[in-house]
Amino acid sequence: MTISEDRTAASIVNAMSVDVEDYFQVSAFEKNISRSDWDQLPCRVEGNTNRILDLFAAHDVKATFFMLGWVAERYPDLVRRIVDAGHELASHGYTHTRVTQQTPRVFGEDIAKTKALLEDIAGCEVLGYRAASYSIVSETLWAHDLLQQAGYRYSSSIYPIHHDLYGIPDAPRFPYIHKKGGLLEIPITTVSLLKHNLPCGGGGYFRLLPYRMSRLAMKHVNKTDRQPCVFYFHPWEMDPGQPRQQGISRKTRFRHYLNLDRMKDRIARLLTDFSWDRMDRVFLHGSEPVL
Numbered sequence: 001m002t003i004s005e006d007r008t009a010a011s012i013v014n015a016m017s018v019d020v021e022d023y024f025q026v027s028a029f030e031k032n033i034s035r036s037d038w039d040q041l042p043c044r045v046e047g048n049t050n051r052i053l054d055l056f057a058a059h060d061v062k063a064t065f066f067m068l069g070w071v072a073e074r075y076p077d078l079v080r081r082i083v084d085a086g087h088e089l090a091s092h093g094y095t096h097t098r099v100t101q102q103t104p105r106v107f108g109e110d111i112a113k114t115k116a117l118l119e120d121i122a123g124c125e126v127l128g129y130r131a132a133s134y135s136i137v138s139e140t141l142w143a144h145d146l147l148q149q150a151g152y153r154y155s156s157s158i159y160p161i162h163h164d165l166y167g168i169p170d171a172p173r174f175p176y177i178h179k180k181g182g183l184l185e186i187p188i189t190t191v192s193l194l195k196h197n198l199p200c201g202g203g204g205y206f207r208l209l210p211y212r213m214s215r216l217a218m219k220h221v222n223k224t225d226r227q228p229c230v231f232y233f234h235p236w237e238m239d240p241g242q243p244r245q246q247g248i249s250r251k252t253r254f255r256h257y258l259n260l261d262r263m264k265d266r267i268a269r270l271l272t273d274f275s276w277d278r279m280d281r282v283f284l285h286g287s288e289p290v291l
């Protein structure tokens with residue numbers, strides 16, 4: 001990287017985001033843990049999210065917290081701490097139900113209910129939405145219209161990769177308007193290699209790959225594509241002491257528990273190596289999206 005390229009990459013502010021859900025609410029466990037049992041399970045999301053807030057404060061980083069309505073209802077003080085600390089509050093739906101499992105009517109009710117709940121607790125407008133497990137896919141693009149009708153300004157619900165559970169591989173890699181006058185979609189960051197999109201925006205891939213590979217890929221997006229990255233992670237990914245689930249597949253076990261003990265240090269390095277801010281401040285400017 002030349003000095004000029006390095007300055008270009010360093011001048012770009014990336015978007016940091018947290019999907020606020022507990023370990024038992026992940027889609028991979030939905031066949032093993034019933035939603036009716038959630039209130040009987042030991043919750044760890046409040047403590048884990050507070051540790052993330054402390055880490056962000058130590059590095060002077062502001063982020064966007066996509067929060068489940070179920071969590072917000074039970075931990076309203078956590079919602080207020082997020083907003084009072086200067087972070088953006090956004091919606092992750094009410095019970096982490098994938099869009100592919102909802103009818104348009106049920107989805108519309110869910111996003112309106114969650115938006116109103118979050119705004120009532122926090123006393124601020126909620127502009128952003130992220131679908132559970134990036135479940136706005138080719139068959140559920142109708143969700144964008146309903147999100148706009150419900151008053152959302154943007155969605156960050158598409159991952160332009162091949163994956164067994166989600167993804168639209170041929171979707172644009174960077175923010176785009178769904179259709180003329182429509183909602184802004186902000187995809188999770190990928191790096192293009194040999195005409196394929198490879199993930200570099202967080203989640204299990206960030207825990208699986210060596211940190212230097214994620215750092216190199218994100219630097220490439222900043223330097224070559226001259227675009228901000230969108231990074232995400234979950235509070236449970238910072239929690240190696242969470243209860244271990246039985247009866248899950250080897251693949252699910254590998255994906256969920258890999259390198260949980262290394263995550264905090266990796267996030268701390270990431271906060272130091274790149275510049276970060278909230279989704280709305282990176283991608284929205286007044287009434288117009290930043291494209």
